[in-house]
Amino acid sequence: MLRISTLISAAVTGAPANGSRTTRVLHGRGGSVGAKAPIVIWNLTRNCNLTCVHCYAAAQPRQFSGELTLDQALKTADDMAEAGVKMVVLSGGEPLYRKDIFQIAERLVQLGVITSLSSNGTLFDKAAVDKIASVGFSYVGVSLDGLGDVHDKFRGQPGSFDKAVEGVRNVKAAGLKAGVRYTITKMNIGDVDGMFALAEELKADKLYFSHLVYSGRGNGLKEFDLTKENTRKLMDLILDKAVEYAKKGDSPELVTGNNDADAVYLYMRVARDYPAAADKLMEVLKQAGGASAGIGVANIDARGAVHPDPLMSFLNLGNVAEKSFGEIWFQNPDPTLARLRKRPQEFNGRCGNCKWLSICGGSTRVRAQRMGEDLWGSDPACYLTDEEIQPTESHAFA
Numbered sequence: 001m002l003r004i005s006t007l008i009s010a011a012v013t014g015a016p017a018n019g020s021r022t023t024r025v026l027h028g029r030g031g032s033v034g035a036k037a038p039i040v041i042w043n044l045t046r047n048c049n050l051t052c053v054h055c056y057a058a059a060q061p062r063q064f065s066g067e068l069t070l071d072q073a074l075k076t077a078d079d080m081a082e083a084g085v086k087m088v089v090l091s092g093g094e095p096l097y098r099k100d101i102f103q104i105a106e107r108l109v110q111l112g113v114i115t116s117l118s119s120n121g122t123l124f125d126k127a128a129v130d131k132i133a134s135v136g137f138s139y140v141g142v143s144l145d146g147l148g149d150v151h152d153k154f155r156g157q158p159g160s161f162d163k164a165v166e167g168v169r170n171v172k173a174a175g176l177k178a179g180v181r182y183t184i185t186k187m188n189i190g191d192v193d194g195m196f197a198l199a200e201e202l203k204a205d206k207l208y209f210s211h212l213v214y215s216g217r218g219n220g221l222k223e224f225d226l227t228k229e230n231t232r233k234l235m236d237l238i239l240d241k242a243v244e245y246a247k248k249g250d251s252p253e254l255v256t257g258n259n260d261a262d263a264v265y266l267y268m269r270v271a272r273d274y275p276a277a278a279d280k281l282m283e284v285l286k287q288a289g290g291a292s293a294g295i296g297v298a299n300i301d302a303r304g305a306v307h308p309d310p311l312m313s314f315l316n317l318g319n320v321a322e323k324s325f326g327e328i329w330f331q332n333p334d335p336t337l338a339r340l341r342k343r344p345q346e347f348n349g350r351c352g353n354c355k356w357l358s359i360c361g362g363s364t365r366v367r368a369q370r371m372g373e374d375l376w377g378s379d380p381a382c383y384l385t386d387e388e389i390q391p392t393e394s395h396a397f398a
């Protein structure tokens with residue numbers, strides 16, 4: 001996740017550019033990235049009341065077998081804290097379909113883990129929101145993929161937009177931080193301006209633009225991914241808004257995710273418009289290091305399998321029902337995980353010869369794989385031109 005607002009504010013106002021990403025990595029010796037305790041996206045269940053067209057977990061409205069028991073989930077919470085995990089996002093399916101979610105969240109909060117909730121927002125009645133507030137969630141993210149019918153069609157249920165908007169209002173009214181997550185495709189890009197307005201009206205703390213990833217049901221939507229030209233237009237719009245918000249002050253924080261070429265596009269914009277801030281920004285982006293699957297981000301699925309991130313469900317690193325999270329994460333000989341952590345990275349195609357690798361990190365591997373390349377090929381959703389990524393003798397970024 002790239003904190004566009006934070007980084008643009010730093011350039012516009014001269015404020016410190018800390019917190020560029022939610023992930024932080026330590027660069028170790030021996031050509032690899034030190035395995036620091038990651039942010040964990042924990043999909044507690046695949047059960048969901050909606051059937052969203054792009055759901056990476058391919059969730060359905062039914063109980064799946066083999067999901068972690070409460071005892072296993074509580075032990076996993078203990079193990080993660082023991083391993084040094086500082087932040088967990090509870091997701092699904094719809095995480096509120098897990099009846100013991102508040103017991104799991106309470107354990108995490110008691111252990112000092114910053115705990116967020118990622119939900120479709122349709123079940124946020126007063127009782128649920130009171131409970132969410134009392135548990136101590138630090139942030140609640142609600143998915144809104146367009147306005148009105150556009151969202152409802154995306155989510156497969158009429159009325160889900162109104163419920164989700166009401167959910168955000170209820171969470172904000174309870175004094176919690178709440179934001180909106182918006183996955184952009186050709187089907188809903190027409191609502192971008194309206195989504196900015198809605199986020200402002202809701203006083204959302206964050207508006208998160210997610211690029212489409214070809215995982216789960218999202219794999220069937222490849223033809224609906226934006227063209228490179230439209231992705232650039234979208235990014236221009238987001239960056240324009242971020243500048244406007246930075247000058248204005250109190251506005252939703254704008255972040256993007258699932259396409260690390262955004263870091264490059266942001267850098268090029270800052271270098272053009274705020275050249276005095278460019279070197280500092282480059283330093284911050286290099287420290288963050290781009291794609292974070294298997295490094296600063298981990299995923300635990302509903303059955304306890306650990307993956308490098310939620311989108312790489314095909315790579316099973318071990319199961320928390322059988323081994324501690326720390327053992328799976330820190331003592332894992334898996335060669336694919338080792339290659340994700342290897343520095344300098346080794347990619348094929350455009351990514352393999354790109355001058356921005358140190359701040360992009362090759363972006364989203366699963367898209368390369370799903371478009372017929374191998375896992376280490378080019379990310380097909382990279383919207384930079386060949387000229388823009390071309391190494392030159394003078395470039396100082398590799």
Ligand code: SF4
Nearest residue numbers: 351354360362363382
């Ligand atoms: S070519 Fe690959 S490494 Fe370079 S910016 Fe695009 S996605 Fe990132």
